[in-house]
Amino acid sequence: xNAKRPAAETLPDFQKITLKEKVHEYDDVYTFTFTPSKEVIxxxxxxxxxxxxxxxxxxxRRAKKMSxxxxxxxxxxxxxxxxxxxxxxxxxxxxxxxxxxxSMFKSNGSFHLPTDxxxxxxxxxxxxxxxxxxxxxxxxxxxxxxxxIYVSGxxxxxxxxxxxxxxxxxxxxxxxxxxxLLETIEGGDDNFYMISGGEGFIRxxxxxxxxxxxxxxxxxxxxxxxxxNWS
Ligand SMILES: Cc1cc2nc3c(=O)[nH]c(=O)nc-3n(C[C@H](O)[C@H](O)[C@H](O)COP(=O)(O)OP(=O)(O)OC[C@H]3O[C@@H](n4cnc5c(N)ncnc54)[C@H](O)[C@@H]3O)c2cc1C
Numbered sequence: 001x002n003a004k005r006p007a008a009e010t011l012p013d014f015q016k017i018t019l020k021e022k023v024h025e026y027d028d029v030y031t032f033t034f035t036p037s038k039e040v041i042x043x044x045x046x047x048x049x050x051x052x053x054x055x056x057x058x059x060x061r062r063a064k065k066m067s068x069x070x071x072x073x074x075x076x077x078x079x080x081x082x083x084x085x086x087x088x089x090x091x092x093x094x095x096x097x098x099x100x101x102x103s104m105f106k107s108n109g110s111f112h113l114p115t116d117x118x119x120x121x122x123x124x125x126x127x128x129x130x131x132x133x134x135x136x137x138x139x140x141x142x143x144x145x146x147x148x149i150y151v152s153g154x155x156x157x158x159x160x161x162x163x164x165x166x167x168x169x170x171x172x173x174x175x176x177x178x179x180x181l182l183e184t185i186e187g188g189d190d191n192f193y194m195i196s197g198g199e200g201f202i203r204x205x206x207x208x209x210x211x212x213x214x215x216x217x218x219x220x221x222x223x224x225x226x227x228x229n230w231s
Contacts, residue, residue: 029080129158
């Protein structure tokens with residue numbers, strides 16, 4: 001039996017949000033800051049359904065999952081994404097002007113920092129870095145050994161937060177990624193791996209980890225569906 005999905009507006013965490021700032025980062029990558037109309041409850045690493053209210057019904061899904069790049073202690077919320085011209089959803093978001101409203105609902109996720117792991121390796125590609133930005137900017141004290149291997153074909157996002165010596169950020173090109181990950185694997189038997197990015201990045205990272213004999217209980221994935229490549 002097909003249960004009808006409840007209207008987004010009836011969900012307890014549905015709310016209107018107002019665009020405060022839109023920054024063109026590089027290529028087709030943009031960062032959006034929104035001011036919510038009420039407190040947003042989420043855990044660092046979570047995603048929410050961000051709806052493009054101005055998008056016409058019938059031209060595809062109007063709400064898609066976006067990972068918070070902000071920390072729950074911030075008043076505003078932040079998302080980064082690629083604005084592809086052939087996505088009606090992204091076109092509508094890209095045309096939003098500062099001061100205009102859209103909406104969001106149903107935050108969830110399980111991509112959370114395991115606090116009982118001593119050595120955590122975060123692997124991110126492109127906009128896949130956003131959940132890590134949320135996690136790292138929310139830490140009051142860094143008691144774990146955290147290394148972020150961040151792959152980008154061009155620029156690196158959120159460097160004001162990520163260039164912090166308490167977490168070891170390694171910025172690499174796509175060609176350098178494999179070697180960098182292999183070195184990290186060799187350097188730590190008890191590493192726990194968190195991986196975030198497009199489907200291609202998740203697949204390629206898993207292949208390297210599995211070839212190196214890392215058990216699947218030692219990794220946690222956040223797959224940005226809709227990005228076939230590395231994001
Ligand atoms: C937990 C989670 C967190 C996420 N967090 C983020 C985030 O922080 N930022 C973010 O940007 N995304 C995030 N995503 C992905 C997001 O939900 C969207 O799926 C993604 O941004 C792509 O949306 P789109 O409208 O650009 O693509 P869509 O138009 O939905 O396209 C989806 C797929 O169809 C293909 N496609 C569509 N049109 C064409 C075409 N004309 N020719 C060829 N191929 C085509 C695309 O290549 C892609 O594979 C997240 C997803 C999940 C599950």
